[in-house]
Amino acid sequence: MRAVSFAVATVLLLGACSAGDKNDKSAENNKAGTIALFLPESKTTRYEAFDRPLFEAKVKALCADCKVLYFNADQDAAKQQQQVEAALTQGANALVLDAVDAGAVASLVNQAKRAKVPVIAYDRLISGITYDYYVSFNNVRVGEMQGQALLDALGKNGGADKGQIVMINGSPTDPSSADYKTGAHNVLDGKVKIGREFDTPDWSPDKAQQEMEQAITALGRDTITGVLSANDGMAGGAIAAIKRAGYAKLPPITGQDAELAAVQRILTGEQYMTIYLDIRSEAEKAAELAVAVVHKETPAAPTQVDNKTGQIPSFLLDPIAVTADKVKDTIVKDGFYKAADICTAPVQAACEREGIK
Numbered sequence: 564m565r566a567v568s569f570a571v572a573t574v575l576l577l578g579a580c581s582a583g584d585k586n587d588k589s590a591e592n593n594k595a596g597t598i599a600l601f602l603p604e605s606k607t608t609r610y611e612a613f614d615r616p617l618f619e620a621k622v623k624a625l626c627a628d629c630k631v632l633y634f635n636a637d638q639d640a641a642k643q644q645q646q647v648e649a650a651l652t653q654g655a656n657a658l659v660l661d662a663v664d665a666g667a668v669a670s671l672v673n674q675a676k677r678a679k680v681p682v683i684a685y686d687r688l689i690s691g692i693t694y695d696y697y698v699s700f701n702n703v704r705v706g707e708m709q710g711q712a713l714l715d716a717l718g719k720n721g722g723a724d725k726g727q728i729v730m731i732n733g734s735p736t737d738p739s740s741a742d743y744k745t746g747a748h749n750v751l752d753g754k755v756k757i758g759r760e761f762d763t764p765d766w767s768p769d770k771a772q773q774e775m776e777q778a779i780t781a782l783g784r785d786t787i788t789g790v791l792s793a794n795d796g797m798a799g800g801a802i803a804a805i806k807r808a809g810y811a812k813l814p815p816i817t818g819q820d821a822e823l824a825a826v827q828r829i830l831t832g833e834q835y836m837t838i839y840l841d842i843r844s845e846a847e848k849a850a851e852l853a854v855a856v857v858h859k860e861t862p863a864a865p866t867q868v869d870n871k872t873g874q875i876p877s878f879l880l881d882p883i884a885v886t887a888d889k890v891k892d893t894i895v896k897d898g899f900y901k902a903a904d905i906c907t908a909p910v911q912a913a914c915e916r917e918g919i920k
Contacts, residue, residue, distance in 0.1 A: 595628040596657070596857030598850075599650035603663045603687075603737075604638040607766060607796055609820050610661075611635070613842045614686075618659070621850035629854060638765045640664040640736075647671045651678055657853045661685040664736040681856040684875070685849050688738050693873035695856060696864060698849045700880045702739045705838050706746020706793075708884040709817040712836045713789050714754060716815030726788030727758035729778045731771050731801055733793040735762040743793045743819075751791070758782045763797055771800035779808045790816040795825035798834055821885065821894055826905055829887050830913035839883040839893050848878050891919045 600618055602610045619631050632650050636643035640663045650658065651674060658675050660682060662668045669691030675682050682694040689697075717723040730747065733740030740762070751757065759778040763770050771792065779787065790805075792798035795818035805813055815835035818825050828834035855862050864876030885893050895902055906914035914920070 594626075594858065595630070596626065596854070597630045597632060597653065597655045598622060598657045598659065598853045598857060599632040599634065599647075599653075599655040600685075601634045601636065601643060601646060601650075601658065601660045601662075603636050603643070603661050604765070605635055606638070606768070607794065607820060608822050609840075609842055614661075614846050617843050617846035618850045621847040622854060625851065625854045626857070629857065636663045638663055640667060643668070644671060647674065651675065651680065655680060656857045657681050657683065659683045659685050659849050659853050660689070662687050662689055665689050665738045666691065666736065683849055683852050683856070686739065686845065688868060688870050688875070690738065690870045691872055693870075694875065696852050697868055697870075697875045697877040698845060698852065699739070699877070700840055700845065700882050702742030703746040703749070705819060705840075705882045706743035706748075707750050708746075708838060708882060709743070709791060709793070709819065709836075710747040710750030712884055712886070713791055713815060713817050714750065716835045717755065717789050720788065720815065723755045726786050727756040727782060728789040728791060729775065729782075729787055729801075730757055730760040730791045731774055731793060731797050732760065732762045733797070734764055734766050737766070740793060747791055747793075755789070758787065763793075766794060766796060768796040768800035771797035772804045773800075775801040775804035776807070779804065784808050784810065787814060789814045792817050794819040795822040795834075795837055796820075798825060798837075799828075802828070802833055819882075821899060823900055823904060826885075826890060826894060826900065827907070827910045829885070830890060830905070830910050830917060830919075832887070832913075836884055836886045839885045839899070841880060841883070841897070843897075843899075844880055848880075852878075887913070887917055891917055895919055 605611050622629050622631050634646035643663045665687040668689055672682050672692045672694050684697040686699050714723050732744045761774040790801050792801055798816050798818040813833055817836055819838035821837050821839040825834055825837050866877050867874040868877040883893055902919050
């Protein structure tokens with residue numbers, strides 16, 4: 564009996580240890596942590612409508628006890644610095660930073676490093692210092708897709724060698740803008756005449772409208788055959804200027820971000836295309852990495868990106884070029900927008916033509 568009792572006790576003890584190990588592991592996976600998310604501005608609708616809620620939802624799904632501190636800098640670099648300092652003071656265990664001025668935040672990253680807080684550069688590559696991860700899209704490829712789409716549209720309209728185009732690039736403080744511009748020039752140089760080119764502070768649609776007005780005045784309305792706009796907000800500004808100038812037919816205009824208003828313009832023919840970025844994948848990957856580093860894990864990255872200071876472990880997602888005939892099988896199929904959101908009364912006929920219901 565004594566031997567049997569000892570055996571039973573041993574089994575119970577081992578079972579308890581096993582259950583305890585499982586409970587300890589579960590507790591480890593759900594242990595509390597504080598993750599700070601910093602987004603640069605709200606003029607571009609994606610940040611508040613998609614990046615923030617998708618990121619927060621994924622963190623909650625992966626780590627119920629983790630807390631997210633959220634900050635939007637409203638395109639103010641000094642404000643973002645104060646926000647980072649506040650997050651560190653509040654005990655943030657990881658920073659996910661989409662920098663207003665990605666070339667000027669090395670000191671912020673350094674503050675985090677001194678506090679042993681991991682940093683994930685989100686959407687915009689940070690230069691001047693090394694850090695833990697970078698999550699974004701292949702930005703040079705974005706520019707190449709925009710350039711090729713514009714060439715395709717110009718070919719349909721009688722040839723790229725006729726007239727000249729206007730390039731409206733993004734903010735000079737955003738390194739992604741330089742990548743988009745590089746990609747576009749890779750495709751366009753030697754194939755079209757670039758009549759005017761602008762780097763647009765703050766990605767401002769209002770400034771883009773002013774730039775387009777300047778280009779029309781300088782070049783003449785009838786000579787402009789296309790517009791390379793780096794994103795949808797600025798495309799909207801350019802379109803407003805073109806309409807005000809009295810164009811009988813709008814030239815092809817590119818964009819990026821698949822903003823709802825832009826998707827509607829594409830369907831009705833006011834804008835030629837947009838670049839659809841799977842923001843869900845980007846935000847959720849950043850959330851996964853943030854939770855992992857809070858839990859002292861170091862996931863392997865599929866590639867490295869040179870930020871001119873070091874090689875940054877990186878996750879680069881693929882962009883998708885979307886014209887009117889592709890809206891249904893990309894943006895709608897993925898649930899980025901519902902058909903009901905897109906197909907308002909002014910767009911209904913265009914939606915029916917493209918089979919969007």
